[in-house]
Amino acid sequence: MKISCTQENLIRGLSVVSRSVGKDSTLPVLANILLSTENKRLKLSATNLEIGSTCLVGAKIEKEGEITIPAQLISNYVNNLPSGNINIEVIDNTLNISSTNSKAKIKGINSSEFPLIPKIETQPFCQVSGSELKQALNQTIFAAALEESRPEISGIYLKSSGTQLIIAATDSYRLAEKTIKSNIKNKGEVELIVPATAMQELNRIVGEEIEAVSLSSSDNQIKFSFDDVELISRLVEGQYPDYQNIIPKEFATEAVVDVGGFISTLRTSSFFSQKDSAEVVIKINNKKSKIEIIAETGEVGKNVSQTASEVKGDDREISFNPQYLLDSLLNIETEKVKFMITADERVGALQPISSDKDNYIYIVMPIVKK
């Protein structure tokens, strides 16, 4: 391989793929990035066997070829070079890289040891914008289950049909569901579960400005592609819970509240709740048009904080883990949110107040008194 490219292009490509490298040292080549030539461009690839990502970088190809080199070293090194042209040549499994004031030889591992990243050649079943996708991921991923004992809910649920994509996550104590629109007429109905780590990595590498992120799948794999980047992940097997049943048809009490005020009030009282089993009591008062939050721990003290709210329906007094509410509120971008409680006080919900208000709902179970 003998190529040249700019420092700027190379650093962008490295930053896209570098987080997909493996951290497990049993297979050293996974800590490497594969450099190869493809269609007159430089292709960077990395994989940890669960997810893999590739990025095509503009380059002048003098001689084709491929090699794998340590991801961290090449990233650190290229990051620290000044902008400008970089010449790269592979000689005897060593990458020779030179620029105006610096020359390096980096020992590589033969590309034949690098695992194959699956290719997905099917047509996209759905296509969404980077900004909507990122907002949806921010509003849902946190609700996925952390433990692996129920793999299906440790993943993120995707359902594509018509001209929309539903993204949902639940850990059985709370559920976040966001609907975004597809740029294309989706191919039939597709339901998939994607590991949360893959969706986090997608969120990291997709920019707000990306107009089209295409989703395609085959053979238990999903591919997200945009510009010159592809992220490929295995899917989680299993049946996602039929969560639609737990979204209440109606709520008996609805309190409209400033997102900022609600966040600050919840945070304030959370300092006074138990560290190991955080719990605050939320009182919704219709006549006084306020939400009052009470937290008390024997050895610490007690706090009562309030925030103004327009309330419809009966007064309520119901306990929540304040962090569960904060997780969602901190990712709501509207000024006001509707906080809702069912008549039996067994379900609470948050919904942003905006023109397209129905596209996000967050369901959260109260703490039932023993």
Place this chain on the structure above:
Amino acid sequence: MKISCTQENLIRGLSVVSRSVGKDSTLPVLANILLSTENKRLKLSATNLEIGSTCLVGAKIEKEGEITIPAQLISNYVNNLPSGNINIEVIDNTLNISSTNSKAKIKGINSSEFPLIPKIETQPFCQVSGSELKQALNQTIFAAALEESRPEISGIYLKSSGTQLIIAATDSYRLAEKTIKSNIKNKGEVELIVPATAMQELNRIVGEEIEAVSLSSSDNQIKFSFDDVELISRLVEGQYPDYQNIIPKEFATEAVVDVGGFISTLRTSSFFSQKDSAEVVIKINNKKSKIEIIAETGEVGKNVSQTASEVKGDDREISFNPQYLLDSLLNIETEKVKFMITADERVGALQPISSDKDNYIYIVMPIVKK
């Protein structure tokens, strides 16, 4: 105690003293901040028995008194309150704190259990500006020894005489010495060793804009005071090494180099040096007017990077720990620096190039080939 003050004033005072609280839980009261009334103001005090800090906060005092309350809880709580007036009242060892939308009861520990922070009533022996002090601390503290086996060099050396203050630190592999001017004619000659942690805390709480930081000492304690703040630390006992002897009278080779270029070249090659015993070879080339840095590790590869330099004196080839040079270079604020080597190649030095060039010198020992 019954007082009122603004959230802004209280939060500023809490942020000044909060890092002086103890982390060791054997004496729970050390994790608390003492609130007391003094001269019609609220006084906040914290100590970990090695350093203590106090801050006076403007307040309306209705009834005098004192109490200690958990530092982290009160800081978190007050930080999260909106700006505005806060009412504070102590009832039965509990702090009752109320503001527009929030009321809290915080359980305290009786102030009689709080250790006395030593009072230092002597006149200041020296007075320096916040900006000069902070620059001096940034340029020296990192060179102090980390291990406690030689307590005197784990501290920072202060020497006040005439109208100047010398601040120095060494771990016996490198030495940083900075001289700054005193606003006052100093009281005689004072030599002290202050724990590095106290100087780090001082650096954190002193603002660039502070015009006068006064230093006074008595009974093995030092006090730094500015505005309404006092930081008091025990001194390190012992004799500071007579380091003046190791500062060479002259250097045989002097290379003037851009600080930014030198930093970037050192960083670039450091990625190729051994992780556990970092070493780069620096070649100063007079005829080619450049500094070349070479790093090589068997399993990683090799790098040769260069940066332009005006060189006076003979060519040199000498090995350094790149991090030792970076520690100083990263805190040099001038554009250019002089990198100097003695004729016997046993001492290297860095000195910023500025109008008052003699006020900082950094001595660093090369790695001697085995």
